[in-house]
Amino acid sequence: MKTKLIILITFLSISAQAIAQDATTICKQIDQLNTDVLNNIISKKAAATQFAPLILKLKAAPTVAVKHTSWVFPLQGYGASAIGGYKGNGYSAKGYSYFDGNKHSAHPAHDIFIKDKNQDGIDDNTHQPVNVLAVDDGIVIACSNVWSPESTLRGGKYIWVYHPQQNIISYYAHNNAIFVKPGDVVKQGQKIAEVGRTGLNAYKKRSPTHLHFSAFGLNNKFPEPFNPYQQLISSKRS
Incomplete structure (x- = not known):
């Protein structure tokens, strides 16, 4: 019996791996x-053909994720008052297509600003970097920790997190440094990055230091932006 139990445990361990x-x-x-999409080196049709099956496969793959009743605010030490615009009116998704890559139009996001008058990426009150947090349990599906001021990419150092329980994607851009990689399972409230000024426009002096946060639904298997303002204002501060 003991031998069979050991074999079963070993099998389950190997299966989980x-x-x-x-x-x-x-x-x-x-x-x-x-x-490839971001750098516009693949056609929209080819990208769409590849994207949907990959998401379906990932959704079918068991991952450790819990659907919480509310999000954690994506910036530690901050809350909804840091969201730019009047009642979140900086959000505009008209004309946006994920498959346009770096050439996409519109601004399907909320910019969440930190206190950083001298634009050094450090919070003026705490004198520390501001942590970027996963809003909910999920798995990292894309990210980049590389960006230089010569780059024309607007997102800078970014992270895409898929939340299987909600079937949505959250997106975090302009980070100074990221601490996750594709395939990493993240928990709600986990530090995944630090706020920065990376990205074509975010790097410029005219831009206050902020996190660019977006959310996308996958009901049609493709990333379609939705306005997450209500989720953000009702989220838990950390």
Whole structure:
């Protein structure tokens, strides 16, 4: 009996490792596809053909995720009052298409500003970097920790997190540094990055230091932006 139990435990352990590896492989494929889309080196039709099956595979792969009743605010030490615009009116999704990559139009996002008058990326009150937090449990499907001022990419150092329980994606851009990679399972409130000024426009002096936060639904298997303002204003501060 003891031998059978050991064999069963070993089998379950190996199976869990295989599932995790499968999910990581899928995430790496999505990451590469996202890079190709971002750099406009793949046609929209080809990208759409590849994207949907990958998301379906990832959704079917068991991951450790809990659907919470509310989000955690994506900036530690901050809340809804840091969201730019009057009642979040900086959000505008008209004309946006994920498959336009870096050439996309509109601003399907909320800019969340930190206190940083001298634009050094450090909070004026705490004198520390501001942590970027995962709004809910999920798995990292794409990210980049590389950006230089010569780059024309607008998102700078970014992270895409897929939340299987909600079937949505959250997006965090302009980070100074990121601490996750494709395939990493993240928990709600986990530090995934630090706020920065990376990205074509975010790097310029005219831009106050902020996190660019977006959310996308996947009801049609493709990323379609939705306004997450209500989720943000009702989220828990950390």
